[in-house]
Every structure is written in structure tokens, then in C-alpha cells.
Amino acid sequence: MWVTALLGMATKYAEAVLAVRYRETDSRGRHVGGPMYYIKNGLGRRWNWLGWLFALFGMIAAFGIGNLVQANSVAEAARVILHMPEWLTGALIALFAAVVILGGIGRIAEVAASLVPIMASAYIAGSIWVIGMHYQQLPMALRLIVNNAFTGTAAAGGFAGAAVWAALRFGVARGIFSNEAGLGSAPIAHAAARTEGPVEQGIIAMLGTFIDTLMICTMTALVIVLTGVWQSGETGAALSTLAFNTALPGWGGYIVAFGLMVFAFTTILGWSYYGERCAEFLFGIRIILPYRILWLLAIPFGAMGKLTLIWLAADVMNGLMAIPNLIALLVLSPVIVQLSRDYLQLQKAIRG
Numbered sequence: 001m002w003v004t005a006l007l008g009m010a011t012k013y014a015e016a017v018l019a020v021r022y023r024e025t026d027s028r029g030r031h032v033g034g035p036m037y038y039i040k041n042g043l044g045r046r047w048n049w050l051g052w053l054f055a056l057f058g059m060i061a062a063f064g065i066g067n068l069v070q071a072n073s074v075a076e077a078a079r080v081i082l083h084m085p086e087w088l089t090g091a092l093i094a095l096f097a098a099v100v101i102l103g104g105i106g107r108i109a110e111v112a113a114s115l116v117p118i119m120a121s122a123y124i125a126g127s128i129w130v131i132g133m134h135y136q137q138l139p140m141a142l143r144l145i146v147n148n149a150f151t152g153t154a155a156a157g158g159f160a161g162a163a164v165w166a167a168l169r170f171g172v173a174r175g176i177f178s179n180e181a182g183l184g185s186a187p188i189a190h191a192a193a194r195t196e197g198p199v200e201q202g203i204i205a206m207l208g209t210f211i212d213t214l215m216i217c218t219m220t221a222l223v224i225v226l227t228g229v230w231q232s233g234e235t236g237a238a239l240s241t242l243a244f245n246t247a248l249p250g251w252g253g254y255i256v257a258f259g260l261m262v263f264a265f266t267t268i269l270g271w272s273y274y275g276e277r278c279a280e281f282l283f284g285i286r287i288i289l290p291y292r293i294l295w296l297l298a299i300p301f302g303a304m305g306k307l308t309l310i311w312l313a314a315d316v317m318n319g320l321m322a323i324p325n326l327i328a329l330l331v332l333s334p335v336i337v338q339l340s341r342d343y344l345q346l347q348k349a350i351r352g
Contacts, residue, residue, distance in 0.1 A: 033191025066271020
């Protein structure tokens with residue numbers, strides 16, 4: 001996941017730069033963009049089929065990574081901590097999401113801007129507290145992570161299997177899942193930003209990957225390893241919940257439950273926008289309302305589904321979505337380099 005994050009920072013930068021450079025204004029006067037637009041406007045008409053493929057894969061993949069998996073994770077945490085049945089959790093998520101999603105991108109941004117800082121602060125504070133409680137074992141934990149990435153491990157939890165290939169396969173998949181670098185989803189949001197220029201937005205995009213994977217995921221991993229629950233056989237949200245409950249009995253699990261619920265909920269909101277933009281690219285603005293309704297109806301099914309099957313489906317969808325985007329990034333790399341050079345030269349001239 002660390003290696004994926006370092007590479008992903010470069011990928012995320014490239015995506016955001018191109019998203020702003022080649023974005024359009026739709027019939028409602030709003031900026032729209034993303035891989036389908038920088039493929040269409042940057043590569044020319046011969047590549048339109050590639051943009052169409054990305055939009056198709058993105059429209060479908062959004063239901064995996066941004067809907068079913070998120071609803072399932074919240075339902076699992078609510079079942080373990082609050083003893084709520086999965087169907088009830090799914091229904092409540094769908095209800096709250098409907099209030100926000102039907103209001104459009106403006107309301108999605110307002111809700112996310114209000115909830116995410118609170119969630120992140122509580123989760124980071126709890127993680128630092130647990131790591132501080134076990135600071136003497138911290139070098140051992142880091143050594144364990146690095147050694148087993150190259151030698152394999154008999155761990156029953158964390159990832160399925162003991163071979164090095166499993167660490168690579170699941171590490172890369174979860175790393176990409178945590179920061180979305182290379183998938184092509186994030187540039188859809190960056191294209192809608194009010195920004196000075198493409199490069200400034202690219203720098204902001206890089207920061208998101210650093211925080212998501214190199215900070216938050218590393219803290220979570222250290223809590224799991226330091227508390228010794230990584231061999232428990234649990235996976236997903238249940239593993240993180242067990243780790244915090246072990247270190248902070250009675251209330252540690254609530255940190256995970258609260259953080260996970262807020263993060264997953266805002267992810268559901270964000271990915272509804274990504275999928276909606278892909279659908280709009282293919283079918284026009286008339287598809288927006290039907291897509292939103294279908295999105296909301298899928299949430300309860302994700303909450304009640306099987307975790308293993310849902311994760312597998314999400315990984316496959318992510319791969320299909322990434323292929324057209326990575327091709328476009330490779331072909332348009334000279335544009336990224338030129339925009340970056342122009343920006344650096346301008347900054348140098350400003351500084352004198």
C-alpha cells in the first residue's frame with residue numbers, strides 16, 4: 001500500500017491536471033470533466049471509443065467501490081458495535097443519502113465538508129492514542145510489516161493467503177481502493193473545482209493520496225499490528241473494530257464505527273456524483289434522476305450482501321475502469337509535462 005501510494009501521488013497529480021485542462025461546461029453552466037472528457041478533447045475523435053468505454057465502466061464500477069462496499073462496511077460496523085440488523089442499516093443509509101443526493105453536487109459538498117473534518121480528527125486522535133500506548137513495540141511492528149511483505153506470513157487476517165503474491169495483490173488493490181489513484185474517479189471531482197489552473201489542482205490531488213494511504217491507512221495498520229489482532233481471522237471493518245476495542249475497551253470500537261460510518265457515507269455521496277457524470281456523458285442529463293434513484297435502491301442490497309463477493313466484484317470493476325484512464329494518461333503525458341514546466345517557470349519568474 002505504501003508503494004502504491006507513492007506511485008499514486010504522481011498518477012493523481014496527472015489526472016487532476018488533465019481534468020482541469022480539458023473540462024467542459026454543461027448545459028446547466030457547471031464544469032464537468034474527467035477521463036472521458038480529456039480523452040475526447042485531448043486525444044481527438046479517433047479515441048472517442050476509449051472515452052465511451054471509461055464512462056461505461058465508471059458508471060457500473062461506481063456501484064461496486066462507491067456503493068455496495070461502503071454500505072456493507074457500515075452495516076458490518078453497526079452490527080458489531082450497535083447490534084443493528086443489516087437491513088435496517090441499509091435502509092437508514094439510503095434514506096439519509098436520498099436527502100443529500102437528490103439535492104445535487106452543492107449539497108453533497110456541504111455535507112462532506114461538515115462531516116469529514118470531525119470524523120478524521122476523531123479517528124486520527126484515537127489512532128495516535130493507541131500507537132502511543134504501544135510506542136515501545138512500534139519498531140517491531142514496522143519491521144513485521146516490511147519483512148512479511150517480502151517473505152509471506154501465516155496471518156489469518158488482513159489478507160487471504162500466506163504467499164508474497166497475496167501481499168502484492170491485496171496491497172495494491174487496497175492501496176488503490178483507499179486513494180483511487182489511477183481509477184479516473186477523482187478527476188471527475190477535481191474538474192468541478194474552482195481553481196487557478198490545472199497544476200494547482202494537481203498538487204491538491206497529490207495531498208489527498210498522501211493523507212488517505214500514507215497517513216490514515218498506516219495508522220490503522222499499526223493499530224491492528226500493535227494490538228496483536230492481525231492473526232485473529234477477522235477482516236474488513238470487523239478487524240479494525242476489534243483492534244480499537246482491544247486497546248480501548250468499551251469505547252474504542254465506537255471510534256471505528258463513527259469514523260467508518262461518516263467516511264463510508266461521504267464516499268457513497270461522492271461516488272454517486274462520479275457515476276452520475278459518467279452516465280450523463282453517455283446518455284445526457286435526462287439520465288440523472290433515474291441514475292440517482294437506482295443508486296439509492298442499491299444501498300440496502302450492499303448492506304445485506306456477502307463481504308467477500310462484494311470486494312471481488314469491486315476489484316474487477318476497478319480494473320476495468322482504470323484501463324482506459326491509464327492509457328489516456330500515458331498518451332497525454334507530454335501535455336502534463338508541458339503544463340508543469342510552464343507553471344514552474346511562471347512561479348520562478350514571480351519569485352524573481
